[in-house]
Amino acid sequence: MKKFKKILLVLVGLLLLVAIGIAIFINSLKPDYSGKKSLPGISDEVTTYFDPYGIPHIYAENEIDAVKALGYVHAQDRLWQMELLRRVAKGKLSEVFGKDMVKTDKFFLSLGIDDHTKETISSIDDQSEAILLSHAYLQGINEFIKNGPTPVEFYLTGIEKEPFTIEDVYNAVGYMAFSFAMAHKTDPLLTSLRNKLGEEYLSGLAISSDTSTVWIKNYKGMDTDTLGANITASVTAALDKLPIPQFEGSNSWVVAPQKTKNGKVILANDPHIGFAQPSVWYEAHVSTPTYEKYGYHLAGVPFPLLGHDRNLAYGLTMFENDDIDFYYEETNPSDSTQYKTVDGWKNYEFVNKTIKVKDGDDVTFTYKKTHHGPVLNNIADQISGECPVAMSWMYTKPTNMVMHALYGLSHATNMEEFKSALPNIHAPGLNVMYGDAEGNVAWWATAKLYEMPDSLSTKFILDGPSGDEEPLRFLDFSENPMAENPPWNYVYSANNQPDSIAGMLYPGYYLPENRAKRIVSLLDAKNDWDKEAISKMILDITSPVNTEVVSELIKLFDVSHFTSEQLVLLDSLKNWNGKYSLNTTSPVIYHRTLYYIVKNTMEDEMGPEMFKQFLSTHLFKRQIAWGANVENGKWWDNVNTPDVVETREDIVLMSFKQTWESLVKDFGEDTSQWTWDKVHTLEHQHPFGQVASLRKYFNVGPFPVEGTREVINNLAFPYDGTGFYKVNSGPSTRRIIDFSDVENSISILPTGQSGNPLSKHYDDQAEMYVNGQFRKMMMNKQEIEEKAESILIFR
Template sequence: MKKIKKALLVLAGLILLVIISLIVFVQTLKPDYSGEKTLPGLQEDVNVHFDTFGIPHIYAENEPDALRALGYVHAQDRLWQMELLRRLAKGELSEVFGPDLVDTDKFFLSLGIDEHTNQTVSQLDKEDEMVVLCQFYLDGINAFIEEGPTPVEFYLTGIDKRPFLLEDVYNVVGYMAFSFAMGHKTDPLLTSIQQEFGEEYIDDLAIYSDTSTVWIKNYKKNSPDSLGAMITSNATKALQKLPVPLFVGSNSWVLAPSKTKNGKVILANDPHIGFAQPSVWYEAHVSTPNYEKYGYHLGGVPFPLLGHNRDLAYGLTMLQNDDLNFYYEETHPQDSTKYRTENGWERYDYVTRTIKVKDSEDVSFTFKKTRHGPVVNDIATQIDDEQPVAMSWMYVMHKNEVLHGLHGLCHATDIAQFEDALPKIHAPGLNVMYGDADGNVAWWATAKLNQMPDSVSTKFILDGTSGKQEPIRFLDFSENPSAVNPPWQYVYSANNQPDSTAGMLYPGYYLPENRAKRIVQLLENKNDWDKKATSEMILDVTSSVNPSLVTELIKLVDVSILSEEQLIWVDALKNWDGHYAVDGISPTLFHRAEYYMLKNTFEDELGEDRFNQLLATHLIKRHIAWGAQMEDGKWWDNVHTADTLETRLEVLIKSFDDAWNSLVEDFGPDPNQWQWGKVHTLEHQHPFGKVETLRNFFNVGPFPVEGTREVINNMAFPYDSTGLYKVNSGPSTRRVIDFSDIENSISILPTGQSGNPFSKHYKDQAEMYVKGKFRKMMMNKREIQDNAESLLKFVKK
């Protein structure tokens, strides 16, 4: 018995020792928010005050020292995120996650971001101020890599930490640029539909600009298993496996002094990006005697894409311009190394790349390139023998000055300097929103826009052999859509169609008018906006389109065919105001019926795979309201019922019936149990959260959330057969900048400032976010010092 007791005591001691060791180990993995550290290269000491949400307020005597400190604190909270972002363009995700990411790596390597980066960096002036400041920031990151704790994800994947280089900064920006492009999802799919079904089916899709919808106004004082479907499928599947989010949309509006209660500009901005953990933006306030910026940073990028100070503020939405096109090429019939051009035969370039794969052999692959870009057939190996299709992307086709542009934006001191920096951002296409303390409001579309021949639609795969479908010219930046101090006293963007510019409408993948219409409705008749009213507007969850669509369709229904219970809820739908609260029933019934209406309209022709591809495009978002109101059209008929010609009414009735029956099956026969919050939920997923045993540790949520697709508080979700609307994108931050009270401007992040799961700031804003709360973006030095949670001091050697 004594031996057993002794053994148990030894075992208990060992268990206690393991627990203590784990606790000590975990403590070493946490970010350091206080204390004193030596930071190589500093000219003077730097103080970093962390507020109660972990936001660093960096006070330095000069900008180089400030950026070194920024790089260090950014890395200690987000090194894992930085690591993934820089690996994307270089095709290095398989080295972390294994064979499942090989196709994704192939896809990104074929884009040529890393090749473009290498060419750009090799031509840089190393004494250029932008380059020098980037290097100071990288020095801070690398100081943390050398002496700071290793994030837990590096232990779990077994990868080593490596120094960050200037090339990594450019590669992160390149990924951002691609993440905005929609052409890879849409053009090949539309081409396959056109080839298989003909122009009548194309004409019945909302492909082109609808002049009856709300557009952004300019103001200038002076003036079948086809090739296409397979390409789309390959790109879609590759992107679905990304462990980092894609950029998808956004809202912003800027109110001139005459529209506000206090006579000062107010800027609101909420860029819509895929939800993930950690969230996209790293928030930081940098202050020196000659420079100050409260900004939002991408992982590994020193210059904030969103920012403000006491003089000016800026935000972004996605322009959604068409900067990615596909071209059919023709291979020489006797010499497979050549392809046809209008000037004769030219030789393909051949590129061979090698992908390192975790727990597997390296994968080498070769793809061809034409003057337009990579031949994507060689990436989608299952279509290797089909007609070659090359992908042309604006980002890699032109000189890359994007980082110079971002540097210019965050160092501008007035509207003139700010506008001077914009032409350097050739891709991605952005709506840059601006307001300042002098009362100026402005919006500019930044992108390298081109003019195509009149008869050419860039929504389809183009002819790459004749030279007749190439750009005629590139527009000067002065011809881009814009509005500076317009007489209607505000500017806005909701990714909707901008009005004509340079005598033409620029093609794009614009989102429907829903959010734009609501924004204009709310802004037009109110001239006493303040911070509180603006923050309430940014949380608005009322659809400007869905109720009228419901009203129009219900008129068609013969109510005599409905049950008594169904009549009650059809009447509720008819009286629905389009509000999306978590306890609402009408939103659930509407979206379930909307999904079945799409399914019953398109899936019979397209099949399951292509139907799901269509659901992932902006095109289908535009089509929903437009197409549902089309009385006659090719898509209404079910091609599988040869003896019957289905109509819109029959599709509508079947879709309502399918929706009702599926809700009964999922939640029971009592519609009062069909609350929106049961099906519309938000979970912020970490790459390791896909492993069920790690989900609760790494993921944040799920939460029932209000909102929906294409309302201002755009809590978007993909449609699928599950009938669950799992939110996958939405406001990546909500910001309200009020120049009448600049030091009390407000914002929120979706989860928390830190990407380190052991940090107290990993998810401390998550519940605030879903409840629509905000926190201050502090700028007053005395207030920051008096209320700081901790002080981290960097000292020079």
């Protein structure tokens, strides 16, 4: 018995040692927010205060030292995110996730982001301030890689940590630029629809600019086959596999002193980006004797894309301009290595690439390039052997000066200095929103815009060999849309159509007027805005357009066909105020019916796969309100019922019946249970959260959430036949900067500051975000010192 007890005690002791060892190991993987660390190369001590939400406030004697410290603390919270982001353009995701990512790697390699980066690096001035600071930031990242703990994801994937280079910085921005583009989802699809169905069907789509909708006003002050559908399918499939978020849309408005209670500018910004864990932005406050900025950083990028100080503030939304064109090419029938140009036959450029695949053989592939860009055929299996189609993308054309632009924006001290940096942004197209302590408000659309021949639509695949469908000229930045201190005393952007100041419309993939209409109506109606009122506005969940759609469609209902229960809900829908609260039923009825209407109207002509692609475009969003008002047209008739010609009334009534039946099936006959919180949910997904056993450790949520697609609080989702709306994109931050009290400006992140699952800041803002709460962006040093949870000193 004594021997048994001794053995038991030994076993318990061993288990205790193992448990302690595991605990010590796990604890060693956490970010280190306190203590003293060596940071080689800094000239003086750098003190970093971490506030209660893990945001670093970095104080240094010079900017080089401050940015090195920024690189270190950014890496310790977001190294895994940095690692994934730098791998996209280089085609190195298969090296982490295996063969499922091969097509995605092929696609991004063919875009030429990495090749364009190499060209840029070979020609940049290494001694420019932007590049010197970038290298300092990289030194901080690499110091953490060398001496800091390894994030758990590296252990789980088995990949080694490797130093970051200046190429990684440019490639991260390159991915962002492509993520903004919508042409790759739209142009080939529209071309296929035209070839398959003819022009009469296209006239029933909201392709062209709608002059009856709300446009952004300018003010300058006193001064033949299915190839297209296959391309869309291949691109969509490649992007769907990405383990990092895509950029989707955004809201921003800046209110001039004349319309604020305290007579000072207020800026609001909520960029809409695909939800993922970690969330996209890393917040940091950097302060030196000559420079200060509270900024939002993309993983691996030293300069903030969003930022403010005591003098000025800026934010971004997507311009949605068309900076990708597709061209049919013609291969020489006598020599397959040549293609036709206006100057005769020219040799294809052949590019060879190799993709390393985890637990598999390397994949080697070759793609062709024309003077337009990469030929997409053979990059995806389903479009091999067809007529060559090349993609011309503005990002890879001019010299890349985007990093210099970001440096310029973050270091400007006034409006003129800020504006002077904007022409360096050639792609992605951005609406840059600006306000300052002097009372200026401005909006500029930044992009390298170009003029095409009259009457030529860039929404379709163009003719490459003729030379007749090429850009005629590039516009000067002064011809871009913009508004500076307009007499209506505010500027805004909701990704909607801008007006022209160059005698032409700017081709693009603009979102419908829903959010813009609501923003304009709210701003026009009030002249005493303050931070509290703006914070309520940024959380607005009312759609003025969806209620108009309901009013139009409800006219078509013959109430004699409805039960008493249906009439009650129909009456509720008729009186719906357009709000998307959690306990309301009208949004559920509206969206299910809308899905069935669109499906019953268009899937018979398009087919299931093309219809699925259509639902992922901005064109579909524009089609909803516009199409509901089309009384007659070919789309309404079901081509699969040749003996019957369906009308709009037939489609709407059938769709409502299907909605009712599906809701009874999902939730029972008690209609009070058909509420928005049952169907509209948000879960922030980590790549490892797709594994069921790891989901609770890496994912954040799910939460029922208010809002919907195309309201100001734009919590969007893809449509499908399930009737359940899993939110996949929305405000990546909500920021409000009030120059009457700039040190008490407010913001929020969707989950938390840290991307490390072991950090307490991994998800400490998630419930606040869902509940519409904010936290302070502290800039007062005394307050920062008093409220700091920890201090990390670099020596």
